[in-house]
Amino acid sequence: MAAGQVVQQIIARTQKELLVEWLQNQAADGASRPDLMKESELRDQCKEFLALIQEAASTSGLDHVSGSAWASVREFLNGISRTRAVQGFSPAETATFVFSLKKPLFMRLRQEIGDAQTLADELWATSTLIDKLGLYTTEVYQKAREEVISRQQQELLELSTPVVSLWKDILALPLIGTLDSARTQVVMESLLHKIVETGAAIAIIDITGVPTVDTLVAQHLLKTVAAARLMGADCIISGIRPQIAQTIVHLGVDLSSVSTKATLADAFLVALKRTQSSLPQSSPPKSSNG
Amino acid sequence: MDRIPIPKMGSFLLVTIQVDMHDQLALRLQDDLTARIVAAKARGVLIDISSLEIVDSFIGRMISNIAGMARVLDAETVVVGMQPAVAITLVELGLSLEGVRTALNVDKGMLLLQRSLEDPEAEQ
Numbered sequence: 001m002a003a004g005q006v007v008q009q010i011i012a013r014t015q016k017e018l019l020v021e022w023l024q025n026q027a028a029d030g031a032s033r034p035d036l037m038k039e040s041e042l043r044d045q046c047k048e049f050l051a052l053i054q055e056a057a058s059t060s061g062l063d064h065v066s067g068s069a070w071a072s073v074r075e076f077l078n079g080i081s082r083t084r085a086v087q088g089f090s091p092a093e094t095a096t097f098v099f100s101l102k103k104p105l106f107m108r109l110r111q112e113i114g115d116a117q118t119l120a121d122e123l124w125a126t127s128t129l130i131d132k133l134g135l136y137t138t139e140v141y142q143k144a145r146e147e148v149i150s151r152q153q154q155e156l157l158e159l160s161t162p163v164v165s166l167w168k169d170i171l172a173l174p175l176i177g178t179l180d181s182a183r184t185q186v187v188m189e190s191l192l193h194k195i196v197e198t199g200a201a202i203a204i205i206d207i208t209g210v211p212t213v214d215t216l217v218a219q220h221l222l223k224t225v226a227a228a229r230l231m232g233a234d235c236i237i238s239g240i241r242p243q244i245a246q247t248i249v250h251l252g253v254d255l256s257s258v259s260t261k262a263t264l265a266d267a268f269l270v271a272l273k274r275t276q277s278s279l280p281q282s283s284p285p286k287s288s289n290g
Numbered sequence: 291m292d293r294i295p296i297p298k299m300g301s302f303l304l305v306t307i308q309v310d311m312h313d314q315l316a317l318r319l320q321d322d323l324t325a326r327i328v329a330a331k332a333r334g335v336l337i338d339i340s341s342l343e344i345v346d347s348f349i350g351r352m353i354s355n356i357a358g359m360a361r362v363l364d365a366e367t368v369v370v371g372m373q374p375a376v377a378i379t380l381v382e383l384g385l386s387l388e389g390v391r392t393a394l395n396v397d398k399g400m401l402l403l404q405r406s407l408e409d410p411e412a413e414q
Contacts, residue, residue: 231374
C-alpha cells in the first residue's frame with residue numbers, strides 16, 4: 001500500500017470527526033479569530049478544504065501537490081489566504097489554519113495503524129503534505145500583502161499630487177511628502193498637462209508639506225520649474241518654512257532663478273497681481289493672458 | 291530637400307515646425323531664418339513647436355541657438371506650444387533653454403512679442 005492511502009481513507013471516512021477536532025485545534029492554537037471571521041464561515045471553509053483534499057488525494061496521492069489534481073486545493077487555499085490577508089489575519093494565523101490539521105490526522109493515524117514502520121511512512125507523507133500546503137498558504141499570503149502594498153504606493157503617488165486651479169490662469173500644486181525622482185516625474189507630468197489644459201500662466205508650488213529639502217529635492221523642484229517655464233508658465237515656490245530656508249542656504253542651493261514666497265497666500269497675491277496687471281495692455285512680459 | 295517655410299506677419303516671422311526635426315533640417319532652418327530676419331527686417335520670431343513630439347539634445351541646442359542668433363539680430367524670439375513630454379525631456383537632458391522666451395500657445399506668444407515691441411523696458 002502506497003504511503004498516503006490510509007490518510008485519504010481516514011479523511012473520507014471520518015470527515016465529521018476530523019472537522020470537529022480540527023476546529024477545536026484551531027481555536028486552541030489561536031488561529032480562529034472570532035472577531036474577524038464567523039465560526040460558521042470557518043466551519044464551511046474547513047469542510048470544503050477537507051473535501052477537496054480527499055478528492056485530490058484519491059486521484060493522485062499525496063506526493064504531487066504542485067500537480068493538476070491538486071489545482072482545486074491550491075486555488076481554494078489561494079482564495080483563503082488572500083481574503084485573510086485583507087481581513088487582517090497574521091501570517092502565522094493563516095498558516096496555522098492548515099498546520100492545525102496535523103494533530104487530528106496524526107491521532108487518527110496512530111489509532112488506525114499498529115505497525116510502526118507503516119505508521120512512520122504515513123506520518124511522513126502526511127506531514128510533508130500539510131507542510132507543503134501550509135507553506136503555499138504563507139506564500140500566497142505574502143504575495144497578497146505585497147500586492148496591497150504596491151497598490152497603496154501607487155494610490156499614494158496619485159493622491160498626493162493634485163494640481164488645483166486657484167484662479168483664472170493660476171494653478172496651485174500643494175506638495176505633501178518627500179520628493180523622490182519617481183514622484184517628481186508624476187508631479188511634473190500632472191502639472192504640465194494641467195498647464196496645457198487650463199492655459200495657466202502661473203503655477204504656485206507649495207512645499208509646506210515637504211518634510212525636508214536636501215540638494216536632491218531642490219534639484220527636482222528646479223527641474224519642475226524649468227519644465228513649466230518651457231511650457232510658458234511661471235512658477236512661484238511657496239510654503240518655505242524657516243528651517244528649510246536655513247537648510248537651503250547652508251546647502252548652497254541656488255533658488256535665485258525662481259521667485260519664492262513664505263506662504264501660499266503671499267504667492268497667490270503675487271500671482272493675482274501679475275495676471276491682473278496683464279489684463280490691460282502693458283505688463284511684465286511673461287505674465288500673459290490669453 | 292524639404293525646408294521649413296518662414297512666413298512674415300507684420301514685423302514678425304513665423305516658424306511652424308510640423309515635421310520631425312532631423313539634424314539637416316535644423317541646420318537649414320538656422321541658415322534660412324537668420325537670412326530671413328535680416329532680409330525682412332523682422333523684430334520678432336515666433337517658433338511654434340506644438341507638433342514636435344521628439345527632441346534630442348541636438349534639436350534642443352538648435353532651438354536655443356536659433357533664439358540666440360535672432361536676439362543678436364535684434365529680433366525677440368518666443369518658443370510656443372511645447373508639449374509636456376518634450377519639456378520634460380529637455381529638462382532631463384539638462385537643457386532648460388535659459389534666455390529663450392516661452393509661451394503656451396501662439397496667441398500668448400504673439401501677445402508677448404507685441405508687448406516687448408511696445409515696451410522694450412519691460413524685457414527681462
